[in-house]
Amino acid sequence: MIFYYLGEYILLLKKVFKRPEKWRVYWKEIMHEMSEIGVGSIGLILIISTFIGAVMTMQIAFQLDSDFIPRSVIGQINRDSNILELGPTISALVLMGKVGSSISSQIGSMRVTEQIDALEIMGINAAGYLILPKLIAGVIMVPVLVIIAIVCALVGGLFGGVLTGAVTTNEYVQGIQGNFNGFTVAVAMVKAFVYGFIITSVPAYKGFHVRGGALEVGQAGTRAVVIGCITILACDYIITASML
């Protein structure tokens, strides 16, 4: 069964990557989707990552409460865990819920109201027109959102640490600057790129193949988010294992 769905997903992607009828129309759609996916999610990412950063600082401080460990280590651990894992993966899971369910229900309702049939009858590659702009917007905007998430988490960590007295500003800043390895950012960007692809393509696939009515559109949205989240976590493991 899983191979049937995988095959169907790959065939859909083959249609998606066919040459667009008119790039100008697609370009407009890409800009629109970048605004929907990127700008529309900044607020949520900002809030979530700031709080995660603050809580992380407090928890690390609680666990490393020892006279033998310098307080600057708190900043260092917070930085690395945010860059490598929390920034990309938590943001991706949150975006899967927000963006993924929206993509699935948008395309799903177009399917059940025959709007996709209308596109196909006009001679337009419906898969390409509806999904390609979302995919391109996803792989561009998710890495941008991940960078924002990492920065917010680091700033949130500073506030969380300073406000609770777990760490001073100097110790924290010293920590996030110490022993920095630029490769961790590369790993984060690879993850973000892959997640951007999953967040847009999996829900688009589920929405595109909906059969039935409003109930099925809702069910497809739920399935898309569940499958997408599991795929993100599986890819997280594979990328981490192969790059670190």
Added chain:
Amino acid sequence: MIEIQDIHKSFGDKKVLTGIDAIFEPGKVSLIIGGSGSGKSTLLKCIVGLHKPEQGKVFFNKQEFTTMDFEEKVPIRKEIGMLFQNSALFDSMTVEQNIIFTLDMFSDMSKSEKRDRANFCLERVNLLNTNKLFPSELSGGMKKRVGIARAIAMSPKYLFCDEPNSGLDPATSILIDELVQELTQEYQCTTVVVTHDMNSVMGIGEYIMFLYKGQKFWEGSNQDMLHSDVQELNDFVFASPLMKAARDVIK
């Protein structure tokens, strides 16, 4: 001209269409009628390529459509206009954007030329000054008319209508029928309408195909239908007391 030969279609074990043949001529309104579940919409979808028949061929002006791949079908599809049962207008676009969408995709017209074309199409369906409205702001009849305006934007050679009168009041239904007939004459297009609205059948049915349990049971004109002895056809067409009375008066 559209010609279909020996169309067979089933979904799983259920046979929906069995050996349908027909010729739909240009400049004429051809109707496909039949009860619910008789396979009318499935046949229409097989003709336009939304369903692939298991057996049989569809020809558009003698070009075999069924065996073409997506790219090969595009030139023919540019000549197709289709009105869907629920209009299938793009929710996220205004009326004007819906109409000029195919022009955006396939023509090199300037913005003002496209706007003029949209206004012309809207005027043709008596819906001027609705350009900036969204489909959610339109009534059922207005949606159907926008659907027709969108279908004629590219001056189609083939016009397909899937139950154009469903959910409309009698007066609006007649308006839509007249519009379909006028446009067929104007563009000399091959028009195929799926319906079970008897007013349409009697009003615009120049060629009528009656489907029964997935088979072509009868074909002819609306005048032939009045004098037909086919029991299944009579049971379907003259089911209501009003239609029975009308037939008796005409006879």
